[in-house]
Amino acid sequence: MERKWWHDSVVYQIYPRSFKDSNGDGIGDLVGIIEKLDYLKELGIDVIWLSPVYDSPNDDNGYDIRDYEAIMAEFGTMADFDRLLDQAHERGIKIVMDLVVNHSSDEHAWFAESRKSKDNPYRDYYIWRSANEDGTLPNNWGSIFSGPAWELDETTNEYFLHLFSKKQPDLNWENEKLRQEVYQMITRWLDRGIDGFRMDVINLISKTPGLPDATVPSGALYGDGGQHYINGPRIHEFLKEMNDASFGQYDVLTVGEMPGATTEDAILYTDPERKEVNMVFTFEHMDLDSGPGGKWDVQPFNLQKLKENFTKWQVALHEKGWNSLYWNNHDQPRVVSRFGDDTTYRVESAKMLATLLHLLKGTPYIYQGEEIGMTNVAFESIEEYEDIEIRNMWKERTEQGASPAELLRAVHIKGRDNARTPIQWDATEHGGFTTGTPWLKVNPNYPSINVEQALADSDSIFYYYKQLIALRHQHDLIVYGEYALILEEETDVYAYTRTYENETWYVYCSFSKEKVTVPLSHDTSDSVIGNYNESPLVSKEELVLRPYEAIVYRIFR
Known part of the structure; x- marks a missing residue:
């Protein structure tokens, strides 16, 4: 890349x-x-x-x-x-x-012109529709900000589309x-x-x-x-x-x-x-x-x-x-x-x-x-x-x-x-x-x-x-390394690896208020960063994570 x-x-x-x-x-x-x-x-x-x-x-x-x-x-x-x-x-x-x-805003100069008349040169900068024959709205879309996505403008008796606020008329990108x-x-x-x-x-x-x-x-x-x-x-x-x-x-x-x-x-x-x-x-x-x-x-x-x-x-x-x-x-x-x-x-x-x-x-x-x-x-x-x-x-x-x-x-x-x-x-x-x-x-x-x-x-x-931020600036592994999820079944821990060339980082993140023990399959002598000042509790086969602990280990192959 x-x-x-x-x-x-x-x-x-x-x-x-x-x-x-x-x-x-x-x-x-x-x-x-x-x-x-x-x-x-x-x-x-x-x-x-x-x-x-x-x-x-x-x-x-x-x-x-x-x-x-x-x-x-x-x-x-x-x-x-x-x-x-x-x-x-x-x-x-x-x-x-x-x-x-x-x-745009309904106070934009384009919309001020657009709403003046149906034949205004800026009319087609926005999305205007007449009511249906039975007097209902042009369609049934809802606004993302609640209510219908159509607002009647009495100057021309037509509706304009607004996916957000009625003061945010949608621009017509077909134009x-x-x-x-x-x-x-x-x-x-x-x-x-x-x-x-x-x-x-x-x-x-x-x-x-x-x-x-x-x-x-x-x-x-x-x-x-x-x-x-x-x-x-x-x-x-x-x-x-x-x-x-x-x-x-x-x-x-x-x-x-x-x-x-x-x-x-x-x-x-x-x-x-x-x-x-x-x-x-x-x-x-x-x-x-x-x-x-x-x-x-x-x-x-x-x-x-x-x-x-x-x-x-x-x-x-x-x-x-x-x-x-x-x-x-x-x-x-x-x-x-x-x-x-x-x-x-x-x-x-x-x-x-x-x-x-x-x-x-x-x-x-x-x-x-x-x-x-x-x-x-x-x-x-x-x-x-x-x-x-x-x-x-x-x-x-x-x-x-x-x-x-x-x-x-x-x-x-x-x-x-x-x-x-x-x-x-x-x-x-x-x-x-x-x-x-x-x-x-x-x-x-x-x-x-x-x-x-x-x-x-x-x-x-x-x-x-x-x-x-400094680590990202210093390590191509963070920027370009490949990601892989590990410990997939652990319900309280998000762990993954990043691998680049001959180097792999193991990232462990606990989402628990309690201590959590997870299995280990690598050396823990080289830690990159962690959010506790004291080293984590580790044995050859297990890592004990304290509440909301994050710890990152680096391995060279």
């Missing part, structure tokens, strides 16, 4: 609203990011992925873009952005932007003129000097012609339209065209967020010969604790399912494509609360989860605060949550008679605001995030979990992440 700079890179995602506020208005901003670049340099990351900083009315926290080539006033100016880009590059850190082109405008916009950002794109729900841009009705899942109000827009009929054609017309001409990182993409899909999307994208974000491991009722139908964590899923992706893409590795992002709850133990063994389990992920093959993504073990938040009232997905779900389900207490429990476990509470920089008011009133409340545990405390403790989660 031809080596690329992003193969051994580690990406750090910044959600700007919640990262660092420099001016006291309670909202994180670009200057705040600049102020913390040395912190990120100390951590050792190579790339910053910035969640959207474009001009937006903020219906969905910036994922509803009003102007693709302007900066949101709350975040600063284009001059601030250029300074961030220069300052990051001076430190050897690249900047990847969010690309949101499945939909070649629209596609060319998007590619030109991408190219202008690349010419400005950015280093790539994370591509928001990019595999939803091709819809089945005719937009047919979808199957309605049991108990649901609307059809599951995903069967008609996930990995749609022209998606590979559109991605190849985009690559040829824009980022394919630059040495940049591209990662497609692709809900519903299988390993077979990912091989096609990421095969270097096909020239589509470098890697994809899969959601399969993020759905393992979801029940038949979807995300809010929370199920107990099952380690065997996680092992099966990671192994499937590691094996399928080896030498054929490229994996992206992540536990957290702005849409997911905090991993230490989700798959670890965020109380007694918070530090140990956070380090264990980091070990497991960062020694897999692929490009790792760290989400802000993950490196200090930030946890989920349990606000007592639904009014304290800001996320549109949470609020829409709450309204729809309480109206259907669901128990508010059960819904709040699900929000505490799976809600997106778990990831969006501001970064806890120190133990001062609001965690040192702002001198004003934060846009979203800071997790109350900030006095004990914060960056200042982590930097002062040489045994902290932060310094463990720093070690893992």
